[in-house]
Amino acid sequence: MLASAPLAAVLSVLLTAGDQPAVPLELQAELLARVLRYDRNFPLHTGPTGVVVLVAALDEASFDAGARQVVAALQQQPTLGGFVPHVELVRFTTPEALAAAAKAKGADVVVFAPGVTAFAAKLGAAFAGLDVITVSTTPEGVKEGVVLGFDLVAGKPRMLINLAQARRQRADFRAEVLQLMTVVP
Numbered sequence: 001m002l003a004s005a006p007l008a009a010v011l012s013v014l015l016t017a018g019d020q021p022a023v024p025l026e027l028q029a030e031l032l033a034r035v036l037r038y039d040r041n042f043p044l045h046t047g048p049t050g051v052v053v054l055v056a057a058l059d060e061a062s063f064d065a066g067a068r069q070v071v072a073a074l075q076q077q078p079t080l081g082g083f084v085p086h087v088e089l090v091r092f093t094t095p096e097a098l099a100a101a102a103k104a105k106g107a108d109v110v111v112f113a114p115g116v117t118a119f120a121a122k123l124g125a126a127f128a129g130l131d132v133i134t135v136s137t138t139p140e141g142v143k144e145g146v147v148l149g150f151d152l153v154a155g156k157p158r159m160l161i162n163l164a165q166a167r168r169q170r171a172d173f174r175a176e177v178l179q180l181m182t183v184v185p
Helices: 025-038 060-075 095-105 117-127 139-144 163-168
Strands: 052-056 087-091 109-112 133-136 148-153 156-161 181-183
Touching: 025 060, 025 109, 025 133, 025 148, 025 156, 052 060, 060 087, 087 095, 095 117, 109 117, 117 133, 117 139, 117 163, 133 139, 139 148, 139 156
Parallel strands: 052 087, 109 133, 133 148, 156 181
Antiparallel strands: 148 156
């Protein structure tokens, strides 16, 4: 059931063959659900319902397998940032097309899984000025221009934040959650 529940969040996932998330998708979904509550602007541009769009890679096998993994992880979360997620599936083409689609759908969150690192700087530029939180499952994505990400440090999951990109995308996280994150320049 890919197109089914509510949350003005677009959760985009780019999965390519052979890539593995740094942190299990189930844990990433749980952390994301929690951290969105700490963005002061998230409830201001998210309505009572919304959309989670999974953007998968161009290759058919990755598209199907990756989409199933992410849908399962999201369905374990009753809410993301206080809003029930509505899931749709979209294929990745270009950073500019993805940003335009996110804007057209009223996206609040866009998540990129491993394989997107090569596009992270272009994605950061394409999403600048949009009220959307971009999320990467790789630390490299955050360093290159994605707002949030996940890494394993000493075997424990760690949230990463690119504050400059967060400002460009109008995210405003509270100090108490920033203290729990690693700030990436």
